[in-house]
Amino acid sequence: MDPAALLKQARNSALISQAELGRRAGIARSAVADYERGRFSPTVRQLDRLLAAAGLRLVSRLEPLGAELDTAIRRCLARPVDERMLELPFHLGWLLRVLDGVPYRMEGATAALLQGAPVPVSVVEVSVANTEPALDRLTELIRACGYLRLWDDENRRWQLAEPTAALVRDRGPVTRWWVLFGEARLRLVHPDELSRAVYVEVDQVQVPVIGLWQLETADERAASVLARTRQLLGAVDVGG
Numbered sequence: 001m002d003p004a005a006l007l008k009q010a011r012n013s014a015l016i017s018q019a020e021l022g023r024r025a026g027i028a029r030s031a032v033a034d035y036e037r038g039r040f041s042p043t044v045r046q047l048d049r050l051l052a053a054a055g056l057r058l059v060s061r062l063e064p065l066g067a068e069l070d071t072a073i074r075r076c077l078a079r080p081v082d083e084r085m086l087e088l089p090f091h092l093g094w095l096l097r098v099l100d101g102v103p104y105r106m107e108g109a110t111a112a113l114l115q116g117a118p119v120p121v122s123v124v125e126v127s128v129a130n131t132e133p134a135l136d137r138l139t140e141l142i143r144a145c146g147y148l149r150l151w152d153d154e155n156r157r158w159q160l161a162e163p164t165a166a167l168v169r170d171r172g173p174v175t176r177w178w179v180l181f182g183e184a185r186l187r188l189v190h191p192d193e194l195s196r197a198v199y200v201e202v203d204q205v206q207v208p209v210i211g212l213w214q215l216e217t218a219d220e221r222a223a224s225v226l227a228r229t230r231q232l233l234g235a236v237d238v239g240g
Contacts, residue, residue: 002038003035003041003042003047004035004036004037004038006047006051006058007021007032007035007036007042007047007050007051008036010050010051010054010056011036011054013054013055013056014053014054014055014056016054018032018033018036019032021050021053021054024053024054025046025049025050025052025053026049027046027049027050032050035050070228070232072118073116073117073118073225073228073229073232074232075118076113076116076117076118077116077229077232079116081114081200081201081202082202082203084113084114084116085114085202087113087121088110088113088121088124088182089121089122089123089124089181089182089183090124090179090181090182092110092124092202092203092207093202093203093205094179095124095126095179095184096202096203096205096207097141098138098141098142098145098148098179099126099128099138099141100141101137101141102128102129102134102137102138102141103128103129103131103134103191103194104126104127104128104129104194104208105126105127105193105194105197105208105209105210106124106125106126106207106208106209106210107125107126107127107187107209107210107215108121108123108125108210108215109121109122109123109125110124110125110126110209111125111209111210111211111212111215112212112215112225112226112229114200114202114207114209115198115200115209115211115212115229116229117212117225117226117229118225119225119226122182122183123182123183123184123185124179124182124183124184124185125184125185125187126184126185126186126187127186127187127188127189127193127194127210128186128187128188128189129188129189129190129191129194130169130188130189130190130191131191132165134191135165135168135169135188136165138163138165138168139163139164139165139167139168142163142177143162143163148160148163148177148178148179149161149177149178150163150167150171150175150176150177150178151175151176151177151178153171158178168186168188169188173187173188174186174187174188175188194208196210196211196214197209197210197211198210198211198212212226212229212230213230
């Protein structure tokens with residue numbers, strides 16, 4: 001907290017005026033006013049005197065670099081998975097029903113969040129086995145839902161579409177779907193790519209996710225969070 005905010009908080013807690021605070025500390029009222037406006041900053045000694053005049057003292061401590069990040073990571077790791085899911089753009093349990101019986105693996109920031117890394121998730125990323133049975137099952141479940149929208153690259157808009165295995169393939173290796181209030185991106189992969197996974201329980205379902213050690217991201221901040229999460233987890237096996 002900056003000195004101006006500290007002084008205002010101290011004076012308000014003591015219920016005294018700037019003039020009274022200055023009188024007790026032996027500092028001119030005009031100087032106190034300048035400090036509170038942020039026009040000038042008091043020296044450490046002056047700040048100590050002003051806080052003492054309000055019956056308070058400043059306690060400082062040294063923390064290692066990254067302490068706030070470590071705290072955030074530990075807090076996220078301590079939260080149950082269902083609470084972590086609140087950070088997603090939509091309830092993941094709903095999407096899991098669409099993936100029932102389909103070989104898949106959660107990836108990207110979604111996988112990181114479910115494993116405890118406090119990273120923002122704007123898009124839920126899913127890899128699905130690129131096989132006829134998997135895509136037939138997936139499109140069957142999507143049709144049963146009836147209100148998923150597909151991104152139309154040509155017209156640059158979301159639209160309702162009759163999903164088929166051929167349609168998913170024709171859209172390229174990544175298909176964009178709008179699910180309730182957020183976006184899910186479906187990536188087609190070789191089935192062998194899904195064999196290495198970590199499992200996280202979500203709504204009493206064992207959800208396969210890519211391990212933290214495998215995750216790669218273009219976001220430097222997210223990459224640093226993942227690296228630090230791996231360090232904090234230490235010897236715990238999170239890689240699959």
